[in-house]
Amino acid sequence: MEKELEQIRQKCLNCTKCSLSKTRHNVVFSDGVPNNKLVLVGEAPGYYEDMKGIPFVGKAGQLLDKIFDCVGLSRKKDVYIMNTIKCRPPENRNPLPEEKRACREYLDAQLEILKPKIILICGNVALESLLDLPYGITRARGNWFEGKYNSKMMPIYHPSYLLRNNSREKGSPKWQMWQDIKEVKRVYESL
Numbered sequence: 001m002e003k004e005l006e007q008i009r010q011k012c013l014n015c016t017k018c019s020l021s022k023t024r025h026n027v028v029f030s031d032g033v034p035n036n037k038l039v040l041v042g043e044a045p046g047y048y049e050d051m052k053g054i055p056f057v058g059k060a061g062q063l064l065d066k067i068f069d070c071v072g073l074s075r076k077k078d079v080y081i082m083n084t085i086k087c088r089p090p091e092n093r094n095p096l097p098e099e100k101r102a103c104r105e106y107l108d109a110q111l112e113i114l115k116p117k118i119i120l121i122c123g124n125v126a127l128e129s130l131l132d133l134p135y136g137i138t139r140a141r142g143n144w145f146e147g148k149y150n151s152k153m154m155p156i157y158h159p160s161y162l163l164r165n166n167s168r169e170k171g172s173p174k175w176q177m178w179q180d181i182k183e184v185k186r187v188y189e190s191l
């Protein structure tokens with residue numbers, strides 16, 4: 001698994017298929033541990049990720065770590081983390097369709113190698129890429145969908161959305177995330 005991922009990473013590091021390759025500082029391929037149980041697919045690198053070449057290291061990433069911690073999961077031991085798009089879009093704008101198309105082969109290759117049992121689809125950009133639904137993350141979150149390789153896929157809110165919505169009251173986005181991550185842990189434990 002590691003060797004195959006490394007081959008794709010090398011290819012991705014040299015990628016010039018879209019114009020983001022001209023503005024990036026680093027390709028942001030993945031973090032965490034290659035494993036076939038739990039994978040998270042985010043959106044695209046932001047400023048800190050682009051600078052470091054590691055996904056989810058800014059504020060949203062720190063919150064993501066806390067969310068995993070709450071249910072006893074850790075990115076160092078349990079989760080493989082990657083993004084839909086491997087290079088930062090300028091000013092953190094949403095990735096363009098041609099950028100998503102160009103980057104798709106890397107996302108597909110990563111998933112094909114890992115064949116994860118659980119895929120967390122983090123935010124709307126990942127949701128649009130991985131599931132063809134007539135609705136967005138607010139309605140999709142917290143539900144299980146069947147994916148390729150018998151994967152169970154759950155859309156969850158993006159942590160940057162949670163950073164903008166501070167309430168922890170019942171029914172709030174943070175409260176919903178807490179329900180979702182507990183459900184993820186329950187299924188994770190049963191695998």
Ligand code: URA
Nearest residue numbers: 042043044045055056
């Ligand atoms: N948001 C993402 O979706 N991915 C990152 O790596 C950082 C922020």
